[in-house]
Amino acid sequence: MERSLRLLLPLLLSLAPLLGPAPLRAGPLDDPDHPLRPLPLRLSDLPPALLEQAERQLVLHRSRRQLLLVEGGQVLGRWPVAVGMPGWETPAGRFKVLDKVIDPSWAHPESGAVTASGSDANPLGSRWIGFARDCTPKKAHDGERMLDIRGCTVAGFHGTPHRWTVGHAVSHGCVRLFDEDVRDVFDRVSVGTTVTVLP
Secondary structure, eight states: OHHHHHHHHHHHHHHGGGGOOOOOOOOOTTOTTOTTOOOOOOGGGSOHHHHTOOSOEEEEETTTTEEEEEETTEEEEEEEOBEEOTTSOOOOEEEEOOEEEESOOEEOTTTOOEEOTTOTTOTTTTEEEEEEEEOOOEEEEOSSSEEEEOSOEEEEEEEOSOGGGTTSEEESSOEEEOHHHHHHHHHHOOTTOEEEEEO
């Protein structure tokens, strides 16, 4: 029996990539082989006007799936993120941090049903940083069905229990971070901090 298992193990290991990837875990941004490492982003890749500002600001580069904390032309922090999927793109432009919430509850954008903080069904993690309010009614697909959204929605940065989504365009407009990363961002910005979202 033991010999059979020793012979079978290499076969099972060789089949593992075909069975689908295991959920990814957080890793250091300086690990060049880490699957969630953001594409290289240099200060010269940012608009010069952003670098000329002395104030602390968040800069989201959607296509690079990367969030930067910039102050006085220097990068103070960098985190991988998930952004909005096609049809639910994270809004581009210049915004301000509207609110910060520890242990947020989540309201379904169509039904308004509220999921309490701390629940396994709550997609927001332990921190919420809202930055873009949109009060235009819209119809959009959520991956399963069409939603008829009325009233205001707010895009924000938040943690996620779905760690494997970080690095992809999979959200409904919000910006997902590893929960430990959103806690770091939360502690380093204030209501009123400028948020610039680049395409």
